[in-house]
Amino acid sequence: MSAATTAPARRRLSPSSLARWETLLVLLLAALVITGARMSDVFISSRNFANLASSVMEVAIMALPMTLIIITGDIDLSVESMVGLSGAILGTLMVAGLPLPIAMVVVLVVGALGGLMNGWLVTRGGLPALVVTLGTLALFRGLANVLLGPTVISVWPDWFTEFGFGTIGGSPIPYTLVVFAVLAAVYWAITHGTWLGRQVFAIGKNKETSRYSGVPVSRVRTWLFILSGMVAALAGILLAARFSSVRNDNGTGLTLTVVTVVLLGGVDINGGKGSIPGVVLAVFVLAVLQNVLRLVGVSSEFQGIAVGLLLVFSVIVPQLARQANAAVIRARGGRRPPAGPVPTGEVNAQS
Amino acid sequence: MAASATPKAAGPSLVGRVTRTLGRSRELTLIALMIVMAGLVTAGAPQFLSPGNLGQVTAMAAIIAIVAAGEAMVVMTKNIDMSLESTIGLVAFLVGVLLRGSLPVPAAWAVGIGVGLLLGMVNGAVITAFRIPAIVVTLGTLSIFRGIVFIFAGGKQVDVADLPPGYTDLATDTILGIPLFVIVAAVIVTAVALMLWKTRFGRQIYAVGSNAEAAAILGIHSRTVTFAVFALAGMLGGVAGVMWGIYFGTIYATSASGVVLQIVAAVVVGGVSISGGTGTVVGAALGALFLALINNALLVLQMPQELLQAIYGAVILIAVSADAFLSRRHQVVAREVRA
Numbered sequence: 001m002s003a004a005t006t007a008p009a010r011r012r013l014s015p016s017s018l019a020r021w022e023t024l025l026v027l028l029l030a031a032l033v034i035t036g037a038r039m040s041d042v043f044i045s046s047r048n049f050a051n052l053a054s055s056v057m058e059v060a061i062m063a064l065p066m067t068l069i070i071i072t073g074d075i076d077l078s079v080e081s082m083v084g085l086s087g088a089i090l091g092t093l094m095v096a097g098l099p100l101p102i103a104m105v106v107v108l109v110v111g112a113l114g115g116l117m118n119g120w121l122v123t124r125g126g127l128p129a130l131v132v133t134l135g136t137l138a139l140f141r142g143l144a145n146v147l148l149g150p151t152v153i154s155v156w157p158d159w160f161t162e163f164g165f166g167t168i169g170g171s172p173i174p175y176t177l178v179v180f181a182v183l184a185a186v187y188w189a190i191t192h193g194t195w196l197g198r199q200v201f202a203i204g205k206n207k208e209t210s211r212y213s214g215v216p217v218s219r220v221r222t223w224l225f226i227l228s229g230m231v232a233a234l235a236g237i238l239l240a241a242r243f244s245s246v247r248n249d250n251g252t253g254l255t256l257t258v259v260t261v262v263l264l265g266g267v268d269i270n271g272g273k274g275s276i277p278g279v280v281l282a283v284f285v286l287a288v289l290q291n292v293l294r295l296v297g298v299s300s301e302f303q304g305i306a307v308g309l310l311l312v313f314s315v316i317v318p319q320l321a322r323q324a325n326a327a328v329i330r331a332r333g334g335r336r337p338p339a340g341p342v343p344t345g346e347v348n349a350q351s
Numbered sequence: 352m353a354a355s356a357t358p359k360a361a362g363p364s365l366v367g368r369v370t371r372t373l374g375r376s377r378e379l380t381l382i383a384l385m386i387v388m389a390g391l392v393t394a395g396a397p398q399f400l401s402p403g404n405l406g407q408v409t410a411m412a413a414i415i416a417i418v419a420a421g422e423a424m425v426v427m428t429k430n431i432d433m434s435l436e437s438t439i440g441l442v443a444f445l446v447g448v449l450l451r452g453s454l455p456v457p458a459a460w461a462v463g464i465g466v467g468l469l470l471g472m473v474n475g476a477v478i479t480a481f482r483i484p485a486i487v488v489t490l491g492t493l494s495i496f497r498g499i500v501f502i503f504a505g506g507k508q509v510d511v512a513d514l515p516p517g518y519t520d521l522a523t524d525t526i527l528g529i530p531l532f533v534i535v536a537a538v539i540v541t542a543v544a545l546m547l548w549k550t551r552f553g554r555q556i557y558a559v560g561s562n563a564e565a566a567a568i569l570g571i572h573s574r575t576v577t578f579a580v581f582a583l584a585g586m587l588g589g590v591a592g593v594m595w596g597i598y599f600g601t602i603y604a605t606s607a608s609g610v611v612l613q614i615v616a617a618v619v620v621g622g623v624s625i626s627g628g629t630g631t632v633v634g635a636a637l638g639a640l641f642l643a644l645i646n647n648a649l650l651v652l653q654m655p656q657e658l659l660q661a662i663y664g665a666v667i668l669i670a671v672s673a674d675a676f677l678s679r680r681h682q683v684v685a686r687e688v689r690a
Contacts (some may be wrong), residue, residue, distance in 0.1 A: 131615075135664045135667035136664060138664030142657070146657045299502070305494065316483060319482065319483055
């Protein structure tokens with residue numbers, strides 16, 4: 001297949017299809033908001049907005065590094081356990097008498113070390129990220145169990161719990177939303193505006209070619225895992241503040257939600273494609289969906305099903321679109337593009 | 352696959368030979384490890400070797416071994432099934448409810464195993480029809496199947512009192528001194544092992560996992576094989592679910608939560624490579640026994656149970672690292688032999 005004919009075709013297709021995905025998310029969000037407003041009187045209220053936003057902020061911040069990890073073709077399943085471990089360490093250190101701000105710094109360092117462990121096993125050990133992070137999913141949760149046992153730590157300083165679910169002044173904006181906004185802005189700028197971001201996409205498209213083109217593949221992947229661990233530790237702090245309690249099962253099940261948000265945001269599970277704005281939109285789609293379900297009185301058990309379905313559909317829909325696209329091109333008499341991820345070898349070989 | 356089929360060639364050095372044997376036969380390595388461990392634990396706590404305790408260990412190991420055999424087949428095709436713990440939970444609960452509704456025991460079991468098969472087919476159908484990664488689909492169904500149990504349970508549980516009298520005794524019954532559960536697990540694991548070893552379908556599983564494109568050129572329908580493997584895994588999950596219900600008697604909506612780590616750990620420890628195409632179900636079953644021994648060792652040595660989860664994690668990481676190391680070492684040795 002000649003690169004000359006396929007490359008422009010893809011260039012025409014991919015930005016528009018990406019834009020279409022984000023438009024789709026905006027429409028979905030609008031539909032959900034309208035449904036919410038019709039179904040419940042309290043939906044459009046500043047108090048509900050604050051609840052809605054703060055309830056997903058842990059997931060939201062973890063989705064940012066997860067986006068980049070999935071774009072490089074890896075995955076980090078261990079984040080939910082790092083949330084638990086970071087809360088456990090934070091609580092234990094506080095009970096031991098360490099000032100909370102110092103304990104927070106320690107927790108972030110532990111998060112970075114946990115991420116470093118994942119990153120090294122994946123890059124230096126040459127092991128699949130899926131198994132490594134499944135192992136650390138058990139390991140980090142196990143350490144939280146060992147550290148806390150059945151204890152619940154629920155006495156926290158006022159400023160800390162205020163940070164967890166308070167809002168700025170009289171506005172409906174939770175402090176945690178500000179944390180997310182800042183992080184999202186930084187991730188957006190780096191991912192879509194710098195050579196670092198381009199390296200991430202290059203790795204996701206083709207690791208070998210990237211290496212030969214001078215991208216420090218292992219270093220970038222390791223750093224992404226470190227960031228993921230650190231942000232998960234930060235999420236553990238936010239969760240502890242919001243619940244004003246720490247238990248050994250804090251954060252259980254969050255990995256599923258994080259991965260769901262990332263894939264709903266249009267990130268390709270096969271790597272190489274995705275955008276931060278898409279994921280940010282997906283965060284709010286999920287938040288509003290959960291909020292509407294709760295207001296309508298759908299039991300929390302059903303919410304697990306909703307998230308699971310959302311995950312599966314957010315992968316099926318783009319896949320169907322891709323297959324339909326291929327069928328259209330075939331019908332027009334064009335060459336059939338390969339199904340699944342587009343092998344980028346030919347494009348890169350051309351340059 | 353090709354490597355394990357070639358006859359043993361004498362290694363160039365002792366080190367090469369030892370690492371090769373260990374790399375080749377994870378089963379022997381595990382058996383040796385378990386004997387050493389059993390010796391150490393018995394020295395610290397003699398009650399470890401009592402028939403009662405051994406029955407306890409093997410009953411749980413049998414359940415995990417059966418579902419690990421299914422997971423092993425999935426992993427051999429280079430996929431993974433994260434939803435099997437929810438299948439176990441759903442089937443265990445369903446069978447309990449059916450028995451409470453005084454359905455005959457065999458009928459309830461058949462429905463349970465059938466539902467397991469159905470759930471596996473759902474996974475397989477979505478994965479193969481849309482060609483999406485198994486990890487995403489089964490993470491989704493992990494949550495969906497569990498949600499179904501929650502809705503079905505409606506905050507209630509199945510009590511031992513709801514079950515036919517003597518039902519849970521099956522978990523401790525023995526035939527000729529061998530626990531019934533162990534016999535069931537041995538029969539199932541042997542059947543799956545024979546299928547993988549002797550039948551066309553079994554070899555197709557290895558072929559799809561080691562090189563899907565080559566398999567396609569040979570005329571193997573990799574999607575059909577993948578679908579069948581997920582269906583089988585779901586069915587074995589159903590069998591494990593039935594046994595879970597017998598073993599525990601009281602079943603909650605959350606029963607078997609978190610067991611997926613144990614299942615995957617058993618498979619990985621058992622020497623089934625996560626990159627597909629190699630491994631045996633006997634290895635996976637021994638892996639399940641190994642994990643059950645660790646669990647029991649903590650218990651009889653009165654060490655904190657909280658350690659268990661961390662140990663499972665460490666075991667997964669050590670096993671995959673050892674796999675990678677041994678296979679690299681093996682390649683080096685192979686290159687030396689050829690040179």
